[in-house]
Amino acid sequence: MDFDTIAAISTPMGEGAIAIVRLSGNEAVSIADHIFKGVGGKRLKDVPSHTIHYGHIIDPANGQTVEEVMVAVMRAPKTFTREDVVEINCHGGLISVNRVLQLVLTNGARLAEPGEFTKRAFLNGRIDLSQAEAVIDLIRAKTDRAMNVALSQMEGRLSNMIRHLRQTILETLAHVEVNIDYPEYDDVEEMTHQLLMEKAKYVREQIDRLLQTAQQGKILREGLATVIIGRPNVGKSSLLNSLVHENKAIVTDIPGTTRDVIEEYVNVRGVPLKLIDTAGIRETEDIVERIGVERSRQMVKEADLILLVLNFNEELTKEDEELFETVKGMDVIVIVNKTDLPQKIDMERVIQLANGHPVVTTSLLEERGIEELEEAISQLFFTGAVEASDLTYVSNSRHIALLHQAKKAVEEAISGIETGIPIDIVQIDLTRAWELLGEIIGDTIHESLIDQLFSQFCLGK
Numbered sequence: 001m002d003f004d005t006i007a008a009i010s011t012p013m014g015e016g017a018i019a020i021v022r023l024s025g026n027e028a029v030s031i032a033d034h035i036f037k038g039v040g041g042k043r044l045k046d047v048p049s050h051t052i053h054y055g056h057i058i059d060p061a062n063g064q065t066v067e068e069v070m071v072a073v074m075r076a077p078k079t080f081t082r083e084d085v086v087e088i089n090c091h092g093g094l095i096s097v098n099r100v101l102q103l104v105l106t107n108g109a110r111l112a113e114p115g116e117f118t119k120r121a122f123l124n125g126r127i128d129l130s131q132a133e134a135v136i137d138l139i140r141a142k143t144d145r146a147m148n149v150a151l152s153q154m155e156g157r158l159s160n161m162i163r164h165l166r167q168t169i170l171e172t173l174a175h176v177e178v179n180i181d182y183p184e185y186d187d188v189e190e191m192t193h194q195l196l197m198e199k200a201k202y203v204r205e206q207i208d209r210l211l212q213t214a215q216q217g218k219i220l221r222e223g224l225a226t227v228i229i230g231r232p233n234v235g236k237s238s239l240l241n242s243l244v245h246e247n248k249a250i251v252t253d254i255p256g257t258t259r260d261v262i263e264e265y266v267n268v269r270g271v272p273l274k275l276i277d278t279a280g281i282r283e284t285e286d287i288v289e290r291i292g293v294e295r296s297r298q299m300v301k302e303a304d305l306i307l308l309v310l311n312f313n314e315e316l317t318k319e320d321e322e323l324f325e326t327v328k329g330m331d332v333i334v335i336v337n338k339t340d341l342p343q344k345i346d347m348e349r350v351i352q353l354a355n356g357h358p359v360v361t362t363s364l365l366e367e368r369g370i371e372e373l374e375e376a377i378s379q380l381f382f383t384g385a386v387e388a389s390d391l392t393y394v395s396n397s398r399h400i401a402l403l404h405q406a407k408k409a410v411e412e413a414i415s416g417i418e419t420g421i422p423i424d425i426v427q428i429d430l431t432r433a434w435e436l437l438g439e440i441i442g443d444t445i446h447e448s449l450i451d452q453l454f455s456q457f458c459l460g461k
């Protein structure tokens, strides 16, 4: 395909003071060449592909030196966009990189729209749609682990899985077609039913597996909603503070502190947590406080993980026992705090109430037991999980919706087979599942949807 040449500032992932002006398109090299002065008069037009060159950016209008740069020249098709790509590495910070961008724009390039580089990679057949969407997630990823998920999706794990399922459906449909056209055996109808059933069930199972990872994907991006509960004074706020203090806080744009609930984002051994300290779950007469209590209850109901804090220095109360009742069936870690004080709590009873959930003892005052708590959190999160590199996460809501629809179509096929509906109706359902899966990787997609998707990207990607 033929497009005009686009340019944008593209800061690399991770740290580093270097900022990059990236160009892509037929004129990328000649535009860069026009404003570049290399050592010994070297011209970018003449350099081999995939090489980097030291020099200066000169404003052709007045001959002034704008910036000292390293310029990478990468010619089509072995580039991210499959077009000629030039990357001008500036080390002078944002102001100078902006000046270089301005120069590039006044010399023939057009400012790229957000996501336009990735859009070109897609339109030029370099990546498929689910890979492109993984780039969106990559840009938004808040933690290392979420980043890895986005990366492996980009490498095409999800795409491969979807392709495999589509292939299975296609082969099954073809097989059925052959059976119908060339009935060599008497029991061909039964055989066809059997084959259809087996394959449809397999596809449904695989879609289910992918859907199960969706919840995990959400958690990775938004953090495990972790609610700290306990009677007043047991050490809830102290717990929140020490977890925040000990761990890398995650920067977030989600609003935090309110009158009754405090939220903090932290990363505990690769597990992103959204820590929520509630004001207390007690019954109360105070109207204002009751609103807080209502909210607390709601937060508990929606929590992914509960940290239930008890006081080592006090006997268990009825309130404590009620808290255990409230969080029944949820993921709970019991924390018995204030072990620096004399024991008054009945630990046997605590373990009984915990009912198999981990019990950790801490002295937040003396900073003891926090390691064990962190270990319990990561254990809980990663138990039963395969090696991180083996996971295929579905983390995109459009993919999830499509998987649900595809699953529904497969289920209709299955119940059709069961009730002995004519084969060609079953074929329609399976074809529909095939199409829906295809939409995930962009094989059967409409232009407007593509535009909508790519407009979500950041500039320069």
Ligand code: GDP
Pocket (backbone or CB within 6 Å): 230, 231, 232, 233, 234, 235, 236, 237, 238, 239, 337, 338, 339, 340, 341, 362, 363, 364, 365, 366
């Ligand atoms: P919250 O009401 O549950 O949020 O409890 P706070 O975190 O505000 O703690 C209540 C009081 O207990 C504060 O004075 C804390 O300093 C104190 N505290 C917290 N953890 C410990 C601990 O492990 N040992 C002792 N002795 N005091 C603690």
Ligand code: ZN
Pocket (backbone or CB within 6 Å): 236, 237, 238
């Ligand atoms: Zn508190």
